[in-house]
Amino acid sequence: MPTPDAAPRGIDPRGPRFAAGITAALLLIGTFLAAIGTSAHAGQASIVQRLVDPGFIVLLVVDLLFAWSLISPRTQPWSVLFRRVVQPRLVPPAELEDPRPPRFAQGVGFTVVTVGLVLHAFGVPWALVIAGAAAFIAAFLNAVFGLCLGCQLYLLLARAGIVGRSAARA
Amino acid sequence: MTPVAALLLIVGLVAVATIAGVVVARRDGRARRVASGSLDLSGLGIDTGESATLVLFSTEFCARCPSVKRMLRDVAGTASGATFAEVDLTHRADVASRLRIVQTPTTFVLDAAGEVRARFGGVVSRHSVTAQLDHITGAHHAHA
Numbered sequence: 001m002p003t004p005d006a007a008p009r010g011i012d013p014r015g016p017r018f019a020a021g022i023t024a025a026l027l028l029i030g031t032f033l034a035a036i037g038t039s040a041h042a043g044q045a046s047i048v049q050r051l052v053d054p055g056f057i058v059l060l061v062v063d064l065l066f067a068w069s070l071i072s073p074r075t076q077p078w079s080v081l082f083r084r085v086v087q088p089r090l091v092p093p094a095e096l097e098d099p100r101p102p103r104f105a106q107g108v109g110f111t112v113v114t115v116g117l118v119l120h121a122f123g124v125p126w127a128l129v130i131a132g133a134a135a136f137i138a139a140f141l142n143a144v145f146g147l148c149l150g151c152q153l154y155l156l157l158a159r160a161g162i163v164g165r166s167a168a169r170a
Numbered sequence: 171m172t173p174v175a176a177l178l179l180i181v182g183l184v185a186v187a188t189i190a191g192v193v194v195a196r197r198d199g200r201a202r203r204v205a206s207g208s209l210d211l212s213g214l215g216i217d218t219g220e221s222a223t224l225v226l227f228s229t230e231f232c233a234r235c236p237s238v239k240r241m242l243r244d245v246a247g248t249a250s251g252a253t254f255a256e257v258d259l260t261h262r263a264d265v266a267s268r269l270r271i272v273q274t275p276t277t278f279v280l281d282a283a284g285e286v287r288a289r290f291g292g293v294v295s296r297h298s299v300t301a302q303l304d305h306i307t308g309a310h311h312a313h314a
Binding site for chain 2: 013028031032035036040094095097098100101129133136137140141144145147151154155158160
């Protein structure tokens, strides 16, 4: 019988929001570039044109940053920036947050943007714009209002036993 | 898309996201009156207070619950005859469905008979909880 894993050590809840703010700005830029670029008529552009599209490149960078935060959260640039530059200037957090829901949210962001990048590479029009816009809305809501849509999804799945402790025992 | 059209798209995106955020944030912590007798709290092991009970529904993943818990405990402590109880819903999805709890923290305010009289979804302010308590017990409390 596997022992249930204890909740991991908490993190400063302002860290993910700080990262979400930078991510939201990058996603907005990427979505704009995608909108004025080849995304609208991706079917007519050559594959090379689609891959060197500035919107594609910016959103690819954002995607790689999502992947980085999933693979090694503590070395991810925004995480480092927060700990070194922002956090020392803030009062200690009133509470620490379970890192699993925000981490899951990074995974959702990664999935959405990756789907947009892949569809765009295959010539699907508007895929890049839509993916960028969707990811932007989630990142913006998190940064500005502290609403974490990915976290809510994690909680729904955790209640259903698909992720988390119940899943380990199932 | 022309740059101008793309700019309008961007502005529209920010506007939509802002409106959505404001709407959802405003719903946080608003009291909802409950029809008496409509929610069954038996079997949850809640010790009801003489004049009122504050019940917090939380889960292990709930980042904002600890601060609400501290506040509710404190409010119950300063109000005579009121007690505080917490119910962990992490492994009790059946209870959550039965009581129609869709987010944590959710706070129920019970009257002297143990009936649910008001509920708050999301982070609730001390002021809102105290106002409901006063309304239900008919007492006047000095605000901390």
